[in-house]
Amino acid sequence: MTVSINLKDQVAVVTGGTRGIGKAIAIGLAEAGANIALLQRSENKEAKQEIEKLGVKCEIFNCDLNDIDRVRNVIPEVHEKMGSVDILVNNAGIQRRHPAVEFPESDWDEVLNINLKVVWILCQEAGKIMTSQKKGKIINIASLVSFQGGITVPAYTAAKGAVGQLTKALANEWSSQGVNVNAIVPGYIATEMNTALINDPVRSRQILERIPAGRWGSPEDFKGTAVYLASPLSDYVHGHLLAVDGGWLGR
Ligand code: NDP
Secondary structure: OOOOOOOOOOEEEEEOOOOHHHHHHHHHHHHOOOEEEEEEOOOOOHHHHHHHOOOOOEEEEEOOOOOHHHHHHHHHHHHHHHOOOOEEEEOOOOOOOOOHHHOOHHHHHHHHHHHHHHHHHHHHHHHHHHHHHOOEEEEEEOOHHHOOOOOOOHHHHHHHHHHHHHHHHHHHHHHHHOEEEEEEEEOOEOOHHHHHHHOOHHHHHHHHHHOOOOOOEOHHHHHHHHHHHHOHHHOOOOOOEEEEOOOHHHO
16 A cells, blocks of 8 residues: 555544644544534534635534434434545543542533543444445544543543443444544643643643653644544554553553
């Protein structure tokens, strides 16, 4: 195989593309030629406008991920309107921090729904299309807490641990049908999700000192990995959790 990446005419569905890691991944896939379907709850058109400037198509599909009925029917709608579903990036996620003994049940349910159940339903709906067309790339966004326990984030850890295992479970079923299911494991990335950590000088310094690369990650660090996992270059990569963490897990 000649090494080149061109995702022209592929349709990539991305959740949480309004900002942070999801926005960078959507732009990266568009730079590689893919048309982008952004599943988002807000009217924010920033990502869409940036993507369209790259000369590819981009459509926003209104989808609050708390609305499970909408989550179930949005993938068939993308397929109908954009003609195909070739790539799915399950990026959207939320974080809730409380000591375990005080952790509210409502926060547990919300984190497990958005970070796990929604990922499962979107994988299932995309999987129906991808296994029938014998082609597809699913990229779930896991976390360091898919491997480690974290602290004061029990729901997030439970959900992201399960996302890692779900990635392997689906890869086992679908890899023989031309569908790759893999996950990216971000390290500590400077996004809105980490505002509290970044603004805490002690935690921020402790984290930085433990990152072998000597810096927090940026959303742009995910473009290359996402494009690779969406491309034929990764056709024999299945059920893998690929860390983009500045070396954190290896320490
Ligand atoms: P951000 O908080 O910056 O962005 C989260 C995205 O998810 C936003 O686009 C947000 O949309 C969307 N979203 C959240 N809830 C909903 C909802 N109910 N309906 C629709 N969209 C929703 O997160 P990051 O970019 O930091 O994180 C992206 C992914 O990476 C997440 O899965 C996160 O868990 C994971 N990750 C991040 C790490 C980090 O250090 N940042 C580390 C490890 C994993 P809206 O604009 O509408 O709020």
